[in-house]
Amino acid sequence: MTFTSYGFLFAFLPIVVAGYHLIRRYLPTGLAIGWLVLASLVFYASDTPQHVIVLVCSVLGNFLVVRLMAARPVDSPGRRALLIVGVVANLLLLGAYKYSGFLVDNINAVFGTSLPGVAARAPIGLSFYTFIQIGFLLYAYLAQGDRPTLLRYALFGTFFPYVTAGPIVRPDEVFGQIENPDRDRTLGTRIVLGTTMFVIGLFKKAVLADNIAPYATTLFTTASGHDAIGAGNAWVGMLAYTLQLYFDFSGYSDMAIGLAYMLGFRLPVNFNSPLRATNIVDFWRRWHITMTRFFTDYVYTPLATKLMRRSMSGGHSAALRVLLVLCLPVLVTFLLVGLWHGAGWGFVLWGAFQGVAMAVNLVWRELATAHPRLPRIPSPVGWLLTMVAFVSSLTFFQAPDLRTAWALLTAMYGFGPSGVPVGDFYGRSNLFDVVTVVPALVWVALLLAVALLPRNSQQLLERYEVALPTAAEERKPSRLALTWQPTLRWSVVIGLAAAIALVFAGGPSPFLYYRF
Structure with a gap:
């Protein structure tokens, strides 16, 4: 069951929302929290029931470590040891499912051994809820906040709007709301605002992402068959995949926020028009914001701080300090970001690519600051x-x-197989012929315009604050300035979007970030 399935939309969601608000109004708060925990476990178990055991064990194990830490003084060796045990246990669980097969394959390749491979399928959302709970262990170690009860911690660790694909929430963003959900607005207003945000996300996923997906799929299928692809076809297919990923994850993020707000919770913004970024640093402040925040807080900042101190005390040259303090921390961070997304050399290289791009961007900023006469890069460039x-x-x-x-990368830049010149749009494959390339280009142009021109979902509802403001603010207003209002016109627009989305929803189309 996913957010786009008819079972979720017409059965699970209305039952859970109605049941929660009825229990919250007439019965003790603990029962309402228990209702959401039960609903979250049912939702999670609907995909692969056996994996709910992994989620439950993860929640119970981390809760036990938190309680044991709370019984020890701050900064005591025992408290620190428990933190290390808890973090290592979480990473071992993550590694056993996601990385053991990758590790075994590489050991066999390097040493010529024949160790048996591991074929276990990783539970959906494992990377997300593992990092959420690692974050709580670090939070609890610093003695911030009160000790939660098991029921409240269970909701924090399993809440269905974010358990499968984020955002990676912090304890201080959730626990206060568990005790005191948003009561600034009436129930009807919360339902309307939450539904509006959810419909926007549903439209992005079911109509935009899923309809451009076949062009991306065709590209990778053709490339994996080793057909000679022309540069034009490669770029069309890669732009199609980029926009599919963009609207798929943006749609999920909107739906998660909308679902939580229906229940009186505000989740942090996780997506803020990253394709409008004019440099790679700004891009990663906008794409998967809570993941970037996690790695910045727990990997980049500690590493950069340590290297800065060592560099200052070691008398290193200015160039070496730049490499140590700016380049190395960001490269290490993005190598880990790549591995977090998946076990494979492709993810490692992707992470390295992002890290190098970030390092270049940061070094250029330092040079521009030190030498004001250096030419500025225009925003369009x-x-x-x-x-x-x-x-x-x-x-x-x-x-x-x-x-x-x-093969794809070389094709994009005209260095593909011999016989496929740079100017040959189609190459020797049947990827997009003269007929099918037209709708592909139309979809790419349409979705690119949607990503770049109108106000995003957060801006549409900015006066109502349905999410926690973690995203970077837009520096310039979008060209098509729109703001949602509780009017008949907007009701018709959202209703039409919902109707169109429902026509396309319901099929087996999991979110792309489920694989991470």
Whole structure:
């Protein structure tokens, strides 16, 4: 069951929302929280029932560590040891499912051994709820906040709007709301605002992402068959995949916020028009914001701080300090970001690509600050460079193997197989012929315009604050300035969007981030 399935839309969601608000109004708060925990476990178990055991064990194990830490003084060796045990246990659980097969395959390849592979399917959302609970362990270690009860912690660890694909929430963003959900507005207003946000996300996923997906799928299928692809076809297919990923994840993020708000919770913004970014640093402040925040807080900042201190005390040259303090931390961080997304050399190379791009961007900023006379990169040029770099890197992110990724990347820049010149749009494959390329180009142009021109979902509802404001603010107003209002006109627009989305929803179309 996913957010786009008819079972979720017409049975699960109305029952859960109505049941929660009825229990919350007439019965003790604990029963309402218990209702959401039960609903979240049912939702999670609907995909693969056996994996709900992994989720429950993860929640119970982390809760036990938190309680044991709370019984020890701050900064005591025992408290620190428990933190280390808890974090390592979480990482081992993550590694056992996601990385053990990758590790065994590489050991066999390097040493010529024949260790048996691991074929266990990773539970959906494992990376997300593992990092959410690691974050809580670190939060609890610093003695911030009160000790939660098991019921409240269970809701924090299993809440169905974010358990499968984020956002990666912080304890201080959720626990206060568990005790005191949003009561600033009437129930009817919360339902209307939450439904509006949910419908916007549903439309992005079911209508936009899923309808451009076949062009991306065709590209990777053709490339994996080692057909010679022309540069034009490669770019059309890669832009199609980029926009599919964009609207798929943006749609999920909107739906998660909308679902939570129907229940009186505000989740952090996780997506803020990243394709409008004019440099790669700004891009990662907008794409998967809570993941970037997690790695910044727990990997990049501690590493950069430690290297800064060592550099200052070691008398290193200015160039070496730049490499140590700016480049190395961001490269290490994005290598881990790549591995977080999946076990494979494609993800490692994708992460390295992002890390190098970030390092170049940061070094250029330092040079521009030190030398004000250096020419500034115009925003349109910066946007184009960011788009080209990100779209190119996605060949490694999505391709089934490195050979396919390299074939796509070389085709995009006219260095593909002999006999396929740079100007040959189609190449020797039947990827997009003269007929099918037209709708592909129309979809790419349409979705690119939607991503770049109108106000995004957060801006449409900005005066109502349905989400926690973690996203970077837009520096310039969008060209099509719109703001949602509780009017008949907007009711018709959202109702029409819902009707169209429901026509396309209901099929087996899981979110792309479920695989991470």
